[in-house]
Amino acid sequence: MLELLELCGYEAHEMEFELPRVRKAFTKLGITDEDILAGKQRLVTYFDIELKGVRKLFGLFVRELVNITLAKEEGKKKVIHGCMAPSFDVLGSALVSNSREVCVVVPNPPFMVVLGFIFDKFVPILEAAEKQWLKSGLVSHCAMVKTRLGLFALNLIPRPDLLITSGSLCETSPKTNDLLHELYDIPTYCYDTVQDRELWEYPDSSRAIQLSAKGIRRMVQRVQEEVGFEITDDMLWEVLRIKGDFSAAVSKVHELIRSSDPVPIGSTHDNLLTWLSPVPLSIDNLVAATEAVNTLHNELQERVDRGVGVVEKGAPKIFSILPFHHTDPRLEHLVNQVGMAIVATDMEFTATRGMPASTVAVTNDPYEAMSQYLQASLLVPLSGRISIILDACKRLKVDGVLNHYHVGCRSVAGDALILKDAITKELGIPVLLLEWENFDPRVYHHEQYKTRLELFKSMIRPGG
Amino acid sequence: MEQKGLNSHLRDRPAQLRGAKEKGVKIIGYFPGNYVPEEIIYASGAIPMCLTDGGTPHPADAALSVVPPIICPFARAQLGERLLKTNPYYSMIDMLVAPITCQHLKKVTEIWEYYGDIKIFKLGIPHQYDGDFELEYYTDRLRALKDRLEAFTGNEITNKKLSDAIELYNRMRELLKNISMMRSGLSPALSALDFVKLNHASFYADPVFMVDALESLYRGLEKSQAKDKLDRPRLMLTGPNLARGDYKILELIEEAGGKVVIEEICEGIRYYWNQIENNGDPFQSLAKGYLRDRVPCAFMRSSAKKRLDFALKLIADFRASGVIWYELQCCETYDQESYFFNKKLREQNIPMLIVESNYDVSDAGPLRARIDAFIELMKGGPDHA
Numbered sequence: 110m111l112e113l114l115e116l117c118g119y120e121a122h123e124m125e126f127e128l129p130r131v132r133k134a135f136t137k138l139g140i141t142d143e144d145i146l147a148g149k150q151r152l153v154t155y156f157d158i159e160l161k162g163v164r165k166l167f168g169l170f171v172r173e174l175v176n177i178t179l180a181k182e183e184g185k186k187k188v189i190h191g192c193m194a195p196s197f198d199v200l201g202s203a204l205v206s207n208s209r210e211v212c213v214v215v216p217n218p219p220f221m222v223v224l225g226f227i228f229d230k231f232v233p234i235l236e237a238a239e240k241q242w243l244k245s246g247l248v249s250h251c252a253m254v255k256t257r258l259g260l261f262a263l264n265l266i267p268r269p270d271l272l273i274t275s276g277s278l279c280e281t282s283p284k285t286n287d288l289l290h291e292l293y294d295i296p297t298y299c300y301d302t303v304q305d306r307e308l309w310e311y312p313d314s315s316r317a318i319q320l321s322a323k324g325i326r327r328m329v330q331r332v333q334e335e336v337g338f339e340i341t342d343d344m345l346w347e348v349l350r351i352k353g354d355f356s357a358a359v360s361k362v363h364e365l366i367r368s369s370d371p372v373p374i375g376s377t378h379d380n381l382l383t384w385l386s387p388v389p390l391s392i393d394n395l396v397a398a399t400e401a402v403n404t405l406h407n408e409l410q411e412r413v414d415r416g417v418g419v420v421e422k423g424a425p426k427i428f429s430i431l432p433f434h435h436t437d438p439r440l441e442h443l444v445n446q447v448g449m450a451i452v453a454t455d456m457e458f459t460a461t462r463g464m465p466a467s468t469v470a471v472t473n474d475p476y477e478a479m480s481q482y483l484q485a486s487l488l489v490p491l492s493g494r495i496s497i498i499l500d501a502c503k504r505l506k507v508d509g510v511l512n513h514y515h516v517g518c519r520s521v522a523g524d525a526l527i528l529k530d531a532i533t534k535e536l537g538i539p540v541l542l543l544e545w546e547n548f549d550p551r552v553y554h555h556e557q558y559k560t561r562l563e564l565f566k567s568m569i570r571p572g573g
Numbered sequence: 574m575e576q577k578g579l580n581s582h583l584r585d586r587p588a589q590l591r592g593a594k595e596k597g598v599k600i601i602g603y604f605p606g607n608y609v610p611e612e613i614i615y616a617s618g619a620i621p622m623c624l625t626d627g628g629t630p631h632p633a634d635a636a637l638s639v640v641p642p643i644i645c646p647f648a649r650a651q652l653g654e655r656l657l658k659t660n661p662y663y664s665m666i667d668m669l670v671a672p673i674t675c676q677h678l679k680k681v682t683e684i685w686e687y688y689g690d691i692k693i694f695k696l697g698i699p700h701q702y703d704g705d706f707e708l709e710y711y712t713d714r715l716r717a718l719k720d721r722l723e724a725f726t727g728n729e730i731t732n733k734k735l736s737d738a739i740e741l742y743n744r745m746r747e748l749l750k751n752i753s754m755m756r757s758g759l760s761p762a763l764s765a766l767d768f769v770k771l772n773h774a775s776f777y778a779d780p781v782f783m784v785d786a787l788e789s790l791y792r793g794l795e796k797s798q799a800k801d802k803l804d805r806p807r808l809m810l811t812g813p814n815l816a817r818g819d820y821k822i823l824e825l826i827e828e829a830g831g832k833v834v835i836e837e838i839c840e841g842i843r844y845y846w847n848q849i850e851n852n853g854d855p856f857q858s859l860a861k862g863y864l865r866d867r868v869p870c871a872f873m874r875s876s877a878k879k880r881l882d883f884a885l886k887l888i889a890d891f892r893a894s895g896v897i898w899y900e901l902q903c904c905e906t907y908d909q910e911s912y913f914f915n916k917k918l919r920e921q922n923i924p925m926l927i928v929e930s931n932y933d934v935s936d937a938g939p940l941r942a943r944i945d946a947f948i949e950l951m952k953g954g955p956d957h958a
Binding site for chain 2: 241242243276280281284285297301304305308320324327495519520524526527531544
């Protein structure tokens with residue numbers, strides 16, 4: 110156990126306090142000594158665990174998982190859950206930074222990273238959901254939503270006093286909460302926007318953002334009723350500022366990866382950066398997270414200076430549509446093994462990049478600031494998403510595009526063939542479509558993926 | 574007479590519409606779900622045309638060249654019709670009003686927009702149907718639709734024209750409701766298939782003609798109401814969508830010896846349960862009637878209980894003894910809700926059968942087997958028969 114925690118960036122002076130907590134939490138989660146052995150092996154196999162930045166990032170997820178698991182017995186009086194709720198993390202960070210009695214749970218990131226990546230114990234959670242109403246099969250319910258239901262079914266997360274989600278991207282998350290409310294009497298709240306932006310409006314999202322801001326404001330009012338104290342604009346601004354520092358640090362790492370040949374780190378690690386964003390870390394932990402990302406950046410810069418990379422110099426540069434698998438590192442590892450370098454994903458780009466600051470982006474209203482997520486590639490309409498992706502591919506001069514679309518999401522899966530059409534027509538570079546489930550490790554088929562990736566590589570002409 | 578007259582009107586309708594187009598009248602298509610107030614389109618002098626065809630494999634399959642099979646067959650059919658260009662109704666529209674409802678129809682709209690050869694107005698439907706600022710948002714979007722239609726048709730939409738249109742469509746809804754309610758009697762004179770076809774006709778026919786036809790039909794049915802008790806299990810059909818042409822499920826139920834006496838369907842058929850207030854600000858009235866006062870579809874927030882309560886009332890009012898849940902493949906919200914409905918209905922000893930369709934030819938066999946077995950069980954088993 111000690112060795113595992115060291116691999117996850119725990120310092121020697123923390124062990125006395127943290128080790129018993131971790132043991133208790135792992136016991137509750139059913140993580141055995143055998144799992145720990147296997148977990149150490151997976152960390153070494155699929156991650157650059159020799160990098161201190163990577164270890165520190167893993168540590169943040171383990172800490173979050175332990176905090177969630179022990180919340181009730183460590184005396185948290187109110188538990189607020191947020192799932193698939195963009196910007197809920199801002200409120201969550203404000204809550205945990207201003208109260209010792211409130212536990213804010215965004216379950217997916219720590220469970221996916223720790224139980225998925227490290228321990229390969231994610232499938233039982235999905236199966237538990239499938240035994241309830243999110244059945245397996247052709248209907249392809251999103252495994253991100255299954256995770257929430259599975260965690261409830263297995264009693265692995267504390268029962269919430271309020272369960273929050275957003276319908277900004279899909280209906281499946283709010284519908285799951287609707288049934289959790291009706292069947293288990295869990296109070297719920299959902300905030301929304303309306304995805305009716307037209308082609309001619311792009312990139313202006315002010316209508317959608319203003320509606321979202323109203324919904325988030327009402328959500329904060331609802332949470333205030335639950336926790337019994339006021340959440341001020343100043344509290345939200347403070348979190349937004351510190352999260353801004355974190356995002357800037359992440360962007361620096363992304364920029365370094367995009368501009369380096371060979372790429373200094375495998376794309377599997379990107380999950381550690383992107384999944385931290387929705388975690389409701391306290392302000393102290395947000396600062397620690399930013400430090401960890403900066404440490405990683407410095408270590409990667411050193412690799413770049415030495416010409417060290419995870420693929421050969423001159424390897425084909427691949428743009429990824431959708432981020433990487435969130436519970437299973439094998440596919441990204443395979444992409445690198447086949448000799449291709451994923452340099453960026455569309456998740457890193459927004460409709461505002463390169464645009465003059467709009468009146469909405471410069472705002473005095475923290476709720477409008479919290480609604481800027483609607484500018485992200487996944488949340489703009491298809492026409493906007495095409496613009497974002499084409500623009501990014503051109504600027505990065507990529508050699509091919511890998512679209513491993515998440516079949517559990519009608520919105521992103523529905524785009525896949527049109528995106529391929531647009532990229533092929535406009536850029537003339539190969540596009541590989543891989544239908545998979547971003548959160549479900551059962552979709553991995555090594556030989557099939559390897560064959561398709563090798564074929565894809567053979568179609569690529571380096572340098573376009 | 575009235576049925577014959579309506580059939581003849583529908584047969585001639587494409588030619589009539591082409592004639593109207595030649596005279597400069599705009600034809601405005603819109604997707605179903607009952608979130609697009611036809612009243613506004615009608616008041617603009619344009620002809621509203623609900624695009625609600627489905628049920629056959631070819632258009633849904635044709636769409637697989639542009640979307641994966643995860644998109645439901647009805648939504649795929651709306652893409653397929655556009656790609657195939659063989660359906661006159663789909664080929665003749667001048668503009669599309671697309672309600673942003675579920676992810677499936679939203680994606681269809683975005684892909685129509687990608688092709689860029691037709692003007693599109695996206696009508697945002699807030700999924701928090703009972704919120705105040707959401708209602709205000711929807712009202713504003715209806716006003717924006719009015720502005721767009723005025724610019725497109727060159728006709729002013731006055732409050733008087735809107736009020737007349739509301740009156741016309743209210744009458745249509747009232748007549749459909751009256752005819753539907755007759756099925757709550759002991760021996761419905763009208764089959765579910767006939768009623769659904771009539772309902773679908775109301776999307777394609779000239780609305781004034783349709784109201785006359787419905788008046789005439791209603792009077793005729795009043796006279797022919799049978800008094801004998803129906804000797805078949807009375808059923809409610811519920812689910813996300815029943816497209817024009819998707820009649821296999823109703824035919825199979827009839828053939829198996831069941832009788833659908835009421836439908837609770839989100840998309841495809843006209844919602845006729847409530848009237849639009851016809852006084853005050855017409856946009857506020859339309860917004861309230863089309864968003865807040867109706868039964869919400871499953872993709873709406875916190876809709877499960879409200880739909881269940883409505884379904885239970887229909888089951889009681891129409892004396893249904895069982896429910897057939899007809900789902901389209903990959904419809905994720907209805908699939909989730911089927912679990913909830915099944916659980917709650919079983920608690921009240923109301924049997925429910927869940928069946929699925931992908932508009933495949935191969936659907937029919939398994940559907941028939943399951944429906945036969947369900948209805949046989951409802952009758953009391955093979956011995957009872």
